[in-house]
Structures are given as C-alpha cells and as structure tokens.
Amino acid sequence: MLKLTDVPTEQVSAITDLVLAVLALFIFLYFIRPEFKSGWKRNCWICFFGVMFIVGLLGSVIHGFQIAGPERIFMWHVLFFSLGLFLVSFTLAIIGDLAGERIxxxxxxxxxxxxLIFYFIAVSRIDGFIVFVGYQALVMIPVVIGYTWMGFRGRLPGAWYMVVGGLISLLAVVLQVRTALEFTFVWTFNHNSLYHLVQTIGVLFFFAGIRKSLRASI
Incomplete structure (x- = not known):
C-alpha cells in the first residue's frame, strides 16, 4: 500500500506537479475541440500537452509517495521516457513555427x-532530471530568439506570448538548478516546487500564444 511522504518539501513538490498536470489536461482538452483544424502543428501541441499531463502526474506520485526499490526505478524510467516524448513534440512544434511544417x-x-538518447542518458545518471533541464534551457534560446524575430516581422499571431513563455521557462531552469534553494511561506518550497510553479506560468503564456496562432488559421 502506498504511503504519503512526510517530507514537507516533497509534499509541496507533489502538489505543484499536480497543478501543472491538471493545467496540461485542461489545455489538451481545449485543443482537441473540433473548432481547431486538424494539422501537423495542432497535433504536435496536443501530443505535447498530453505528455505533459502524464509527466506531471508521474512526478506528483514520485514526490508525494514513499516508493522504494524496483517500483521507484520503474516509475523513473517511465517518467524519463515520457520526458523524451515531451521534448520531441515540443521541438517539432517549435520547428514547425520557425522553419515550416515540411522541415x-x-x-x-x-x-x-x-x-531516445536523452532517455538513455537520463536513466544512466543519478541526477537524470538535470539532463532534461539542460535540454530545456538549450531549446528555449532559439524559442526566444525565433519568436522575437517573428513578432517583429508580424509573421505569427501570438509570437510575443511564446517569447514570454520561453523567458519564464528559462527562469524556471535557473530556479531548478539552485538545489540549495528553500524557504517557507505557509508551505515549504524548494527548487523543485518553485520550478513547477514558474513553469506553470510559462505554460499559460505558451497556451495563449498557441491558441492565438491556431485561431488565426481557422
């Protein structure tokens, strides 16, 4: 039987991960509505938010429950594989906007x-999640630069929302790597829970940008 963790920072990390998962689920359900035309871009983002829901849910369970042994290892493997798909769908969606659907x-x-390479590297390291954070930081740089260029050129509705989302995601990365960060304000927050909270705000901006660009194509 699963037992809830009694570590305050892990409890908060589990809650903030769950918040991110619920947000991703609502956005997923929003974009699968028939009012949005089916296409490569929409499908990439639907996949992205669907996988984000799974990742957030898994993260919430890992943080929130006392799981040890093979079960915990298995869950981390599933999480890292899901994070790999998460990165794939996000990268393809961004490339579609910046370079075109054909490319x-x-x-x-x-x-x-x-x-897949990310997955194998991540599961081979004790600090495997930092590999994901590193990739996230790298991919956000062309996101910020590319969407800024598209915003100035007026080539994509919602581009500036994407820029803000990218900048907020970079801030989340900075907080995530500051592993000694911890403070108490009603609850006890550490680098993981702060990463989730800031990333949630970033996701809202990404949602606004994606929604505007998809609506422009209706």
Missing part, C-alpha cells in the same frame, strides 16, 4: 532519436 516533418526521425 518539421522531415526532422521527425532525428528529433525522435534525440529523445
């Missing part, structure tokens, strides 16, 4: 291979 489709097998 995004063409790069699918190579981006998927990168996702």
């Amino acid at each position: 995004s489709r063409k790069l699918l097998p190579y981006i998927f291979l990168i996702g």
Whole structure:
C-alpha cells in the first residue's frame, strides 16, 4: 500500500506537479475541440500537452509517495521516457513555427532519436532530471530568439506570448538548478516546487500564444 511522504518539501513538490498536470489536461482538452483544424502543428501541441499531463502526474506520485526499490526505478524510467516524448513534440512544434511544417516533418526521425538518447542518458545518471533541464534551457534560446524575430516581422499571431513563455521557462531552469534553494511561506518550497510553479506560468503564456496562432488559421 502506498504511503504519503512526510517530507514537507516533497509534499509541496507533489502538489505543484499536480497543478501543472491538471493545467496540461485542461489545455489538451481545449485543443482537441473540433473548432481547431486538424494539422501537423495542432497535433504536435496536443501530443505535447498530453505528455505533459502524464509527466506531471508521474512526478506528483514520485514526490508525494514513499516508493522504494524496483517500483521507484520503474516509475523513473517511465517518467524519463515520457520526458523524451515531451521534448520531441515540443521541438517539432517549435520547428514547425520557425522553419515550416515540411522541415518539421522531415526532422521527425532525428528529433525522435534525440529523445531516445536523452532517455538513455537520463536513466544512466543519478541526477537524470538535470539532463532534461539542460535540454530545456538549450531549446528555449532559439524559442526566444525565433519568436522575437517573428513578432517583429508580424509573421505569427501570438509570437510575443511564446517569447514570454520561453523567458519564464528559462527562469524556471535557473530556479531548478539552485538545489540549495528553500524557504517557507505557509508551505515549504524548494527548487523543485518553485520550478513547477514558474513553469506553470510559462505554460499559460505558451497556451495563449498557441491558441492565438491556431485561431488565426481557422
């Protein structure tokens, strides 16, 4: 029988992970509505938010319950594989916006291979999640630069929301790598829970940008 953790920082991390998962689920359900035309871009984002829901749910369980032995190892493997798919769908969606759908489709097998490489590297390290955070930091740089350029050129509705989302995600990365960070304000927050909270705000901006660009194509 699963037992809830009694570590305050882990309890808060579990709650904030769950908040991120619920948000991702609502956005997933929003974009699968028939009012949005089916297409490569929409499908990439639907996959992204669907996987985000799974990742957030798994993270909430890992943080929130006392799980040891093979079960915990198995859950981390599933989480890292899901994070690989998370990165693949996000990267393909961004490439589709910045370079075009044809190039995004063409790069699918190579981006998927990168996702698999990420998985194998992550499961081979004790601090495997930091590999994900490093990839996130790298991919957010072209996100900020690319969408800024598209915003100035007026080439994509919602581009500036994407820029803000990218900047907030970079801030989340900075908080995540500051592993000694911890403070108490009603609850006890550490680098994990702060990462989740800041990333949640970033996701809201990404949602606004994606929604605006998809609505422009209706």
